[in-house]
Amino acid sequence: MRNSMKVAKWEYKRNITNKSFLISLALTPLLFILFATLPTLLAGMDSEDDPVTVYIEDEVGVTSQIEQLNQRNEMNWNIEGAPSDEEAMMERLEGTENTAYIPVTESALQEGDIPVYTSKGMSDGFSQEIRMLQQPLQSMKLQQLDLTEQEMDVITNGVTLNSVSVEDTGGAPEQQSEGNQQVAEDPMEGVVPGAFAGIILFSILMTGMMIFQSASQEKKEKVAEIVLSSLTPGELMQGKIIGYFGLGLTQVFVWAAVALPIAVWRLDDIPVIEYLFVPELLLLILIAVAGYLLFAAMFVGFGATVEDVNSSSNFQGLVLMLPFLPFIFIGPILADPNGIAAVVGSYIPVTAPGVLLIRLSLLETWPWTEIVVSLGILLVSVWLFMKLAGKIFKVGILMYGKNATPAEIWKWLRA
């Protein structure tokens, strides 16, 4: 183990000072910032249009409410009172741009049909913005009916329909209200830790692919035999896996250090930090780490069979594609996180980490039996794959001059 740590330290140090690694380390959060801020920047450019001048002929006293609405929603309206001369207003509209005229008269309110006259060249956004006036106007209208407070409540509350499955309520009637509440809760609560674990998995997988290269390079540069005079192939392999795990984690920390503050700032209606640091996160991270170990074992084993990465257009290249298999399941899982595809995906070792992470992010109630079975399969596979990778690595790393064929690899596995 001590020898493995020496290798791990070396691999870590060698890569962390490597220019291309540093560039990708810095560039990814920059891209993240770009994607997070660019849409709002562009949207901001749009809203910097000239303000819309809105003339309101107010017979019912709704102007103050509309002004509040304007401020609260940053609608960029310039609200002005209008004389009751409708025809003069219409004429004025014809000669201007970005101007609207809303006659809120008693009679129009009674009829429930209030016209909005606009000049030429109004933005599309405006027709959406005026819908917001519906609510204050409607309550204005209701007030005129002189209802009691209770009657008002009944009317304004309306009716909502929530579907609650029997499983979720746990059967007992007292829990029904609780189940009800859960559905109403923010779906982001599950997604935030899931997404975080997903980033960890993604990041360490990306660095995991560097293991493939590293093993292949060890062989190509013929350092393996010198290094193996000091330690065993198993220690060398372990050291590589640990070293690149460290690199992946460094990447996650750097990204998180940049992304978290931005996420908290951008998504101010979601308490990201509160949602992130929940006990469930530990399980999700465990899944991500198991996923890393599984793929790392495969990469290090097959990397040792390839001398020239460029010529690995054969089946070793396919190994690099395996981590992307869960994408096949994304459609069915989104459609039904407890469906047959989702369950099958959780039981196949190479797709289990990705599929589990997606499912657990979506599901309110976790299918514990499935999680335990899936984790069991995953951990046994990690152990098995490490063993097999060790066998391939041991022979492969010392075979010079050519890439190993599937037949040769099969022979080493059976040895």
Next chain:
Amino acid sequence: MSKAILSVSKLGKHFKSERVVQNISFDVHKGEVMAILGPNGAGKSTTIRSIMGIMYQDEGDVIFHNHDNQTIPRHKIGYLPEERGLYKNVKVMDILLYFAELKDYPSKKARQRVLHYLAKFDLEGKENTSVEALSKGMAQKVQFIGAITHEPELLILDEPFSGLDPVSQEVFKREIQELADGGTAILLSSHQMNLVEELCDRLFMMHKGKEVISGALADVKAQYANFKCTIYGENDRAVLEQLPQVQRVEQDAHSLVIHLVQDVHITRWLQNIPEELDIQELSIDRVSLHEIFVDVATGNHSDQLEGVDHA
């Protein structure tokens, strides 16, 4: 005799059905240079890899005498493999310190020794150079330094001279001799017979996986390297073949080489040379290690062994 550091006994290894090494036994002693010689494919590297535990032998034992446990004392061995290289995108000092660290050698001491050897090998100031920027010969020197930084008690060098220019060969040769004088046990394999002949105390020659000749260099030469007499001039081969104690005569354009039997007395034999011979030049010397090696490699050493039979 000095103490044995390493003993190999009855080593055997086969790949599939082919036996690449069989019944190989030898010792390496403290402070001596032991050479494994043999043509390509003789099984030298397989033997060395078995000693290093990089390959597992099918038969026989490898014993490190200073260490009781069964495992190879890796941090006490320095190894320069035949297939060797360096990580490309790192500094010379970094990679050498890494190799030393793998051997559990203290880093401060390692740094001093690396600087010492870089200077000795004419690489002063190269410690912060990237490995990529080194020439092949320089890289080989760095690999050699990597094998000796941690003061190994046993140094195994597989073809250390291959690819080196004569000047660098001299540097390596001197250093190997110095290490041996300092008490390091050295096992080296090589094709460069002249260098081996100058360096080694004992040798072990193998062919097709088997031992052919072994022993102290002087003994081997006495036993196998018979005298030969080379004469430049126009002479009749048949006449020379009639001389006593002649094993065989080889002829080329301008000279004849008379191979003599082993127990020949040179001054007495010289008196047998006929007066009428045309002698432009005459020399008497022993068959070189190189010639023994070529004979072994071409499977032509039976004559030599005949010579032994006469003895």
